[in-house]
Amino acid sequence: MAISLSKKKTRESKKVELKDDYCLFHSILCKLLYRIPTAILLFMLIFIWSSSTTIISGSFVHVCVSSRKLSNLYCLSAGTQPSFEVPIPIINNSISTDTSTRFNGDMKEIVDVVPVIKNSINGSRSDRHEEIANAVKVVEEQLQVHRSWTGSSSSSRGGCDGRGIFVYDLPPKFNKDLVGECGDMIPWVDFCKYFKNEAMGEPIQKLGKGWYQTHQYSLEPIFHSRVLKHPCRVYNENEAKLFYVPFYGGLDILRWHFKNVSNDVKDTLGLDLVKWLESKPSWGQNSGKDHVFVLGKISWDFRRNINSSWGTSFLQLDQMQNPLKLLIERQPWHINDIGIPHPTHFHPHSDDDIISWQLKIIRSNRKNLVSFAGGARPGAPENIRSVLIKQCTSRDDGYCKFLDCNSGGCNKSESIIELFMDSEFCLQPPGDSPTRKSVFDSLLSGCIPVLFDPFTVYYQYPWHLPEDHGRYSVFIDQEEVRKMRVNVVERLMKVSVRERENMRRYIVYELLPGLVYGDSSSELEKFQDAFSISMNNLLDRVSRME
Incomplete structure (x- = not known):
């Protein structure tokens, strides 16, 4: 069996990314072993x-x-x-x-x-x-x-007969009170600004209607606000097919990251929630199999091992093995973990909002062949990020544009979106975990993502991205890049203009609507967004559990 290893982390400043030499287990096509210091x-x-x-x-x-x-x-x-x-x-x-x-x-x-x-x-x-x-x-x-488990187009557009959704009215300590701790959640950041406008954040005027400063860990309140207004919501448990538990487990974890508290303290709220659910007849009738949790952090943060102090053990609890869990990054060996898109900055209200954005990015003048927005890993010259940055910045022909997030270049969300709109390809190496919100930012901007590890996307989002990965992305083995066998920019220069255009049209017109979360009062008729796709598939899944 394979094993996992990462390096000891160090603090450089209050505003610096995690600096660890990252390598992810991936498919047989990708070579795994590299030099261990x-x-x-x-x-x-x-x-x-x-x-x-x-x-x-x-x-x-x-x-x-x-x-x-x-x-x-x-x-x-x-x-x-x-x-x-x-x-x-x-x-x-x-x-x-x-x-x-x-x-x-x-x-x-x-x-x-x-x-x-x-x-x-x-x-x-x-x-x-x-x-x-x-x-x-x-x-x-x-x-x-x-x-x-995905529903047919007819069933997903069908009515609510036999497809009722019951939303638990949890005590506020499990959700609303956590949002109320926004000012103290991270010592040097005021998180409260990210929870404005039903957790979409403050508007980004420069990018236009429907754009907000949405934090990557705002999925839980965003999803909750949408479920509350779902047309299939019922108020009688006996009429429900699906039970939604609005527990903000990701925010619960976030508030403990930089506080010196015991593991018992970190686990308290999750254990209290399980006790609360066990007192409900609806929980016991199907052993939790018809219940769903939406968790806005990666699966690993809820699966603390016995020797670690990071995160909680919420998803390790016996009671949490039966329910479905929607996460921004799934654990690949858990059948009930399902990956759904990271929340992006675009929250359309209507079909016209989506169509307007599609037209804007399909017509965008893409002056950069390749771009990369990210940070290097100091002291790790063989890290995939460091190699990519070197390949990009060593060129003087203007083919590659690097936006250094370590020096504050990524502090403004519009800077990243504008860079991606100007680029044909966006490099998306793994970071501190396999997935990246940046992948969805690039797709949203019509920039073809270049992936280096299949766990970044391919093994994560079966409901929102197709099985034919070549239709929307380019894959390059990260080991080949690390060992200097592949120059990424030169490889991408060989992709024809026609291939790029075909991929971009597919991304913009076929994928994009299903990767964004509309606002809480959105009125989408022509399109299904990420929320609608997720809910329809959940309802179809539990409806077939008879």
Whole structure:
């Protein structure tokens, strides 16, 4: 089994991104093993020799160190130590699927995966490749199951008969009170501005109607406000097919990131919620299988391991295995984790708002062939980001534009959107976790995303992005880039103008409407946005659970 590893984080300033050397486990097509710094390798060996816990099984040594992302204003408390854990495979198929497939193999930490082959014992290269191929097969099978839950166009446009949604009226400590803590959520940032306009944030006048300063972790209140106005909402539990639990678990986690509190304190609210739900007959009638949670942070933040102090253990609770969980980043080995788009800055009110934006970006004059908005990883010259920045900035022909987020270049959302509107291709390497909000910003801007790891998108969003990834993105193996075998800019120069135009038309006219979240009173008739797609699929799924 593969293992996960990330480096110890350090604090550089109050406004600096997490600086860790990132590598993600990915498909057999992507080469996995890269050079491990001597100091880290030595530390691993010392741990192996000194630990009383067995961490060797099969053909691999398992060492797991968690890596997390918060935002571009991220730092980790001094003194935080990496945590080691042996990933223990478990059966996770709490909701019966429409097929007979059984899924197993829970990788609790998969942010960095570095399999250490025991060549001196009995390991082999073919064994490693087979292990990776089997893991990827499980992920792909799960995505096929998720796609099988999607409703037909007729059912998604149908009425509400037998498709009632019941919204729990939770005590305010589980949602509204968390929003009320916005001023103290992160010590150096006033989060309250992000919760204005029903969590869409303050308007961005420069970009026009429907544009807001939306924070990437605002999904929970945004989704909640939409569900409250859903036409299929019912007020009698007996009339409901789907039960929505408006718990702002991501905000609960966010408020503890920079406070020195115990794990018990961090877990308190989630445990209280479970106790509250267990007192409701509606929770017990289907063991929670017809319940859904929308969580606005990555799955890893809710799956704290026993040796870590990061995040909560909310999704590790036994009671949370049956419900469906919609997250901005799913855990690939959990069938009930479903990825849905990060909230972007565009929240249209009407079909005309979407059409106007489509026309604007399809006509945009794209003067840059390639652009990258992001930050380097200091002290990690072989990190994919560092290599991409070097490839981009070393050119003097104007083909590549770099926006340095470490120096404040990304502080204004409109700067990023305008850069992407001016670019044919947008580089989207993984960061502190596989996914990036920037991928959706680039799609929203008509910029073709260039991906370096399949977990960034391909294994995440089966309801909102097609299985044919070549229609909307370009994939380049990050190991090939790290080892200087591929120059990304030169590779992209070989993509013909016709190919670019075909991909862009598909992105703009086919994908874009389904990647944005309309405002709470949106009146979309021609299009389904990300919220509508998610709710229709959830309703179709629970309707077939009889």
